[in-house]
Amino acid sequence: MAEGPAASVRLDTAAGRRRHSEALAAWGLAGPATFLLFLLLLGPTAAVVVLSATDWQLGAKSLRFVGLGNYAEMFADRVFRQSLANTLLYVAITVPVSVGLGLSAAMLIEARTSLQKFYRTVYFLPVTATLIAMAVVWEFLFHPNVGLVNLLLATVGIAGTHWLNNPSTALFALCAIGIWQSLGFTTVLFLAGLKSVPRDLYDAASVDGAHGAWERFRRVTWPMLGPTLMFVLVIMGIRSFQVFDTVAVLTAGGPAKSTEVLLYTMYTESFHYFRTGYGSAITVVFLVFVLALTLVQVRFLDRRVHYS
């Protein structure tokens, strides 16, 4: 009589012990990653938010909490406002152009079979090339006297300028480099998106009277590509927001602050002037923009799930 419950208890503890040992093994395996995740990513991110509410300067003995003081100073500062405006302009140019051109290139590549792989390779090549090295090459291409850009313009009778040294062209020159570098990225993402459009939809559309390339595009490709388009827009938005390398090497934010961008301002404030608190506040603004872009995508995808 007394054996029954005791046996079941023993069974329970055996099952419990197995679960317990599995959990123990799991934490043994996930422990180091969890610790490092907090130490190197989540902790520092939280620390940036805290630091942004202080007036701390790197190496200073004391710090004071200033609440939103850094943010108030930031938005009152002409350089920061210019930096934010430049970043937004850079994103507003780079994203639509590289997405538009990427979509066009992908559709042209996908339309016929010949040389598909060749085009994909060539368009993707700049994505793999070290941006800093290619930035130095672009600086040479933009050279006012002996650069390829002005030499080519001269053959059709256009007088070029010192693209990177002219306040009214420098940011656009950097946009051009950014577009050149990311076009292959968007192209490849759209190629994958186009491949996932079911062939029979095109057949069905032509039965419904959708003849001609434009009708097929309007009725099938465009709606089916919606999620891919959203994804590419957001990813490109996030990538463009992070523009730094070309600015740091080629223009240092100049001339006349015309290429000052968020991350570069963050870099100079934090690591040249050692205004850590203020630099942290800029980082937080940068993070808010990036997270907002992601949120747009998540909301859009949620809605899509409800539709399907």
Added chain:
Amino acid sequence: MTRGGLAFAVLRHVLLLAGAAVMLAPFVWMVATSFKPPQEIFAGELSLLPRQWHAVENYHQAFTKVPMLRYLANGLFVTSAIFALQVLVAVPCAYALAKLEFRGRTLLFTLTLFGLLIPAHVPAIPLYIMLWKAGLLNTYAALVVPFVISVFGIFLMRQFFKAIPDELIHAARLDGLSEFAIVWRIMVPAAMPALISFGIFSVVAHWNDYFWPLLVINSRELAPPPLGVAYFRNEEAGHDFGPLMAGAVIITAPLVVAFLFAQRRFIEGMTMTGLK
């Protein structure tokens, strides 16, 4: 093919070739310039081949004026160290998230996903302070330590591990393998494609990274390739573009050549999430 079809086929190639010419122009001009003597570069002529070959001199200078081999070796060392440590940390965690039951699993996975949203620039200031306090600024450790955790790696490997049948793991347990042994002897060999994508993603990102080395390194001996190019450019700009272009060729070549040999894997590795 109909007349319209043929016309479109031609138009397609015309447009795509024009695009291809723009995409390739910087590479072509970089290589062409690296073969030219200064007087031809400053003559501003639109010719691809030099009249007088200066390739040997330019490349020789790129290797001797700056410690180019050292930059390349630094890049190789740092990227391999980062990836090796990332695998060591991320793979066991990914296995636990994919296949084991434990309290806090959902929370840990959520935190990993949240980590994916944080650009690498965000934790930079506190990481810099930590390395400074630890006396590690301007060391190899400063280049490696911040990146040993890869949330992308955890996420990617976890997704791949989930697709591996549980029976494989049960069989291994019956054979008396520990969970640790299952990770390295069963899961990793089965997840090679994902591991390669992870590797390409990681190596490309860190070989090309400029932001972080710029913050923590100030001696030439420790500079990875992008920082090395920037030093070279600051010393050379406006003087002589031949050696500078030769330097750019040398530093872009490893990844570009690797890409040409393993295109599918590269494109997978670099676009899989598109994040970061």
